[in-house]
Amino acid sequence: MKKLTREAQEPLIPHIRPSTRNKIRKYIYGGVFFLSIFILYRALNNNESGKKGIGRNGDFMEYDPRKNGPKLEDPVVNMIKLDIYMEAQCPDTSRFVFDVFNFKRHHFCSRFFRQQLKKAWDILGNLNRIELNVIPFGKARCTEKGNDFECQCQHGPTECEINQLMNCVIDRFGFPHRYLPAVLCMQGKYSLDEAMTCVTQNFPAEYNRMRECAGGQRGRRLLALSGQKTASITPAIDFIPWIVINGARNSDALYDLTQNACEAMQPMPSACKEYLRSLQ
Template sequence: MIKTASLTQLNKHMVTMDKSILYIVVSTFILCVTGVPHFDTTSANVNIIAIDDSRIEYKVTNNNLVKVDLFYESLCPDCIADYPQFPPVVKKLHNYINLQTYPYGNAKMYEDNGKTIVKCQHGERECYGNKLHACAIDQLKDVQKYVDFNACMMAKRSDDDAADECGELYKVDANAIKTCAKGARGHELLVYYGRESEKINYNYVPYVLVDGQVKDDDKPLLDAVCESIHPPPKECDE
């Protein structure tokens, strides 16, 4: 019969262990003590985030998710028209996709006396709208939450009033998001999304990639994503 040590005792013995050995020991300990189901490591990675005397935090990352990337800007009419496709697709296919959104669009960056300046296609109002979107992503973290919130803001022109209305609708702290957008963090996030957007050679928005391939503008997002899931799940037929 195998005896299980306390988590405190286990941590003391783990201090000098190789990282790979630590992963195996901790994973086994989780299974034995908490009864967490075994993770199939052929399709997922288990990352140990933190360990202390009372808890073990871990994150499961699925390697087989369909990558969906949306490059857009807050005041572009086509982006405003296209964004409503995303919340229902995330809701239906959240187990099969990894969605990343980049609120920057056709903005341009340049350096001036050591500062990074961003000029947005539709002016400063759009830069601020992009910052609101970026701060919502940063603070809400959960993809369904920020896609719902940002879709709501897109429909209302992505300004402070939109943030307040959508915050009330989705039970989100709009004041925190507005404070972020007005401060250094908002600018930092906008520059980050600008750097990421510059890595992609696009000349129009919305620009959508599904597993690295440009989505056909005439094809609904749901259809494009379902075609990239092998085999297509039952959610694609509903």
Template sequence: MFGRSYVALAAFMLLALSSLPASQQKTIVKGNASCDKLKIGIYYESLCPDSIRFVLTQLPRAYASLKEYIDITFVPFGKAYTKGDPDGDIEFVCQHGQIECEGNRMQSCALSFIPDPDKRAQFVPCVMNGTDPRVLGPKCAAEIGLNYGDVERCYATDEGLNLQLQAQSDTYAIQNPLNFVPTIVYNGDFNQDLQDSSLSDFEGTICRQLPCVSCT
């Protein structure tokens, strides 16, 4: 018998595909060639309107149709930065205020406990689909079978701090600061043309980089 998290994920993917207008739905055709998984980094902020739009409208349908060909890393930091002494108290400052910083940290913690890529792809849109990801955290965790107590412990300790410092380091390795949030990076290299096309057609942008797949 399927678990609740499996059923929730299946419903999520079905909704992502069935809600598209017919003109936007793509047919995925697998070729004879094989290809390595495309590594995708999504650098975003928990309260950024453009980040929210991307993870709610672009991510679900692209993941639903192409998940076997991609490996996504979510990095919730964006244009945030730190203040304070590295040997003392460190304060994060976020583009959309303190709640966003708390949302970023919560997501960093949660994602560190979610090894299943399907569940990560379900969790992020779930917590971004509202005005406060901290409030949605427990509900979204329950939907994928994540113990939210682990997330709260991480958040309240240096574990959460260090995860956000790592997110900062990973983000700055792409751009410091990011020119736009979200920033979408393929195989570790930023490309402005791919960035621009990803925001409006993430699925198509992925397809064009996979020699073993065509999308029509």
């Protein structure tokens, strides 16, 4: 059999000189070698980088889960849910209420709001660990009348108007740090006009809107919705204010809301530790 020459073995480039073909081979082999090294390097370092691209509308941001993700050794920080069921004209004084067996001393809404809720929110509100809900309704009653509601409140029509104003402000501004100063101010006021001064102080541009809401169909509907929330709790409320922490009624919070809220937080923040030390 005739032995093939190198030219016969490489028919595709017969016109290239042998020395030139050797150079081409070296470049090809060198390129393949470096490409293999690069692929191997990427494979070995892919798991070490731990970085992913995330973005929107063409934006790209480098993300490292080791830096941005939660650390396993960090303690779990819990939120607490605080619900306050109240009405606008609870008396501001303490009194003795007689039941069949003994006397019970009750502090009512206005005193609780000024001495307990305000203090607790001033100390703990900026920690972002309290989901606060204020529900102005109390021992009222609302009856549906067509597309409207007719409501009667425990302390008369004026209390219904101020309850409705509170609900309008809460619905309008949503977050406790926005609405709570105005609601605290309204608590215990003797007329709607007097309660509206709290709107003027906190939201002057909203005066007309809130006045219309408080005296209109929307205010009555919001009051009725608060009534649905109040009627849904178990056991049924028989006292105002009714304080619920993490779904359970807490009567001790009537006398020290800050302490009871702190005790529900785990781990306890430093602000709570300082407050509890001040009680000793």
